[in-house]
Amino acid sequence: MNIGIFTCNYSPLVNGLSLSIERFTSEFRRRGHRVYIFAPRYPGYSDRGGDVFRFPSLRAPTHHSYVLPLPFSPRIGQHLPRLGLDLVHAQHPFLLGPYAMQVARNLGIPLVFTHHTLYEKYAHYFPFFRKVTERLAISRAVAFANKADLVIAPTNGVKKLLESQGVRSRLEVVPTGVELPGEGVADPPSVRHRFGISAEARLCLYLGRLAKEKGLDFLLRSFQRIAECEARAVLLLVGEGDERRPLSLFTRDLGLRGRVLFAGPCPPDETHSFYGAADLFLFPSLSEAQGLVVLEAMACGAPVVARRSLAVEDFVEDGRDGFLTEDGPEGFAEKALLLLGNEELRRSFSWHARKKASRFSIQACAERMLELYEGLIENKSHRRLSRPVDQSTSEPVDW
Numbered sequence: 001m002n003i004g005i006f007t008c009n010y011s012p013l014v015n016g017l018s019l020s021i022e023r024f025t026s027e028f029r030r031r032g033h034r035v036y037i038f039a040p041r042y043p044g045y046s047d048r049g050g051d052v053f054r055f056p057s058l059r060a061p062t063h064h065s066y067v068l069p070l071p072f073s074p075r076i077g078q079h080l081p082r083l084g085l086d087l088v089h090a091q092h093p094f095l096l097g098p099y100a101m102q103v104a105r106n107l108g109i110p111l112v113f114t115h116h117t118l119y120e121k122y123a124h125y126f127p128f129f130r131k132v133t134e135r136l137a138i139s140r141a142v143a144f145a146n147k148a149d150l151v152i153a154p155t156n157g158v159k160k161l162l163e164s165q166g167v168r169s170r171l172e173v174v175p176t177g178v179e180l181p182g183e184g185v186a187d188p189p190s191v192r193h194r195f196g197i198s199a200e201a202r203l204c205l206y207l208g209r210l211a212k213e214k215g216l217d218f219l220l221r222s223f224q225r226i227a228e229c230e231a232r233a234v235l236l237l238v239g240e241g242d243e244r245r246p247l248s249l250f251t252r253d254l255g256l257r258g259r260v261l262f263a264g265p266c267p268p269d270e271t272h273s274f275y276g277a278a279d280l281f282l283f284p285s286l287s288e289a290q291g292l293v294v295l296e297a298m299a300c301g302a303p304v305v306a307r308r309s310l311a312v313e314d315f316v317e318d319g320r321d322g323f324l325t326e327d328g329p330e331g332f333a334e335k336a337l338l339l340l341g342n343e344e345l346r347r348s349f350s351w352h353a354r355k356k357a358s359r360f361s362i363q364a365c366a367e368r369m370l371e372l373y374e375g376l377i378e379n380k381s382h383r384r385l386s387r388p389v390d391q392s393t394s395e396p397v398d399w
Helices: 014-031 074-082 098-105 120-123 127-145 156-165 188-194 216-229 243-251 268-278 290-299 327-341 342-360 362-386
Strands: 002-007 034-040 052-055 056-060 067-069 087-090 113-115 150-153 169-173 202-207 233-238 260-264 281-282 304-307 324-325
Touching: 002 014, 002 098, 002 150, 014 034, 014 290, 014 362, 034 067, 034 098, 052 074, 052 098, 074 098, 087 362, 098 127, 120 127, 127 156, 150 156, 150 362, 156 169, 156 243, 156 260, 188 268, 202 216, 202 290, 202 327, 216 233, 216 243, 216 281, 216 327, 243 260, 260 327, 268 290, 281 290, 281 327, 290 304, 304 327, 324 327, 327 342, 342 362
Parallel strands: 002 034, 002 087, 034 052, 087 113, 113 150, 150 169, 202 233, 202 281, 233 260, 281 304, 304 324
Antiparallel strands: 056 067
């Protein structure tokens, strides 16, 4: 197959969505499929490999590392008809999403849309129009989804949410899979050594962007209670983001200096070492569509304590391979302390976490996605042969 993926987030940006695209693309290509990526241009960054087309972009005003693609490019427009695309997969309902939809219409090929993001959870970036932004984000995303041939939800919770919001297109659940750690890949002792964390310390880990929507103020308040009850507890925050300085100041105000360490960003090939070094993985976010880092931590044997949400309920079985809590910081801390204080229980959770994560390998998830692609292409081809396609109402993309 020749697959066209249209995304507003991609390398060098590091986040869950760009990582998802990279993992699926790598697995598709390993199986012999041709994948073309259509993404925004980032200042000072050049692609090393081919099959990546970059749209001009503008720096996002609300986030320093993001850009906004301008969905117009005569050069890309000239190449598109020559690529022989069998299917278009849009990763967003905005910006490059409508462009991808028009490409699919003009070429008469299926359009797939993955609903990666709970867009209404990001309305705080527009504080003066928050309620309007929330409603508009949901309505636009639903309208876009209903024009797709297939909508992918990363979890069952997201699928149910989309159905309740009015999505009537075919919905299927395909999470982003994890790369299971192989023997000798991780080096947990090096992580502890790098940050001066002793082997006796009880290491709690957070890995992800340092952003308002991630619930990190909740995490720090929870850890304040953990630190009061467990003298050996240390919290390592791995990632970067606009909230780095405010969080550092909040850490000081809570009296947690020396107990909370900011590690900065982590290269993707080192994440297994960080997960492997941790006694617990803490996940405070309520804004995710899929807690990919939760699955990654579980694959490395780190039990998870998370706030209950649709992002994690498919993966964490409460009381077996992790804890899910709907309580405030006190309740969250209580579950973490239970695991930190009971090594036998922690080991049991660790074993079950590895077993659970093995069901969500990137190989298995990519295979499912390809099956769905093939079914759509076959159905579209059959319909094209059965009756002529009326393209008289199609609006031209710039080619």
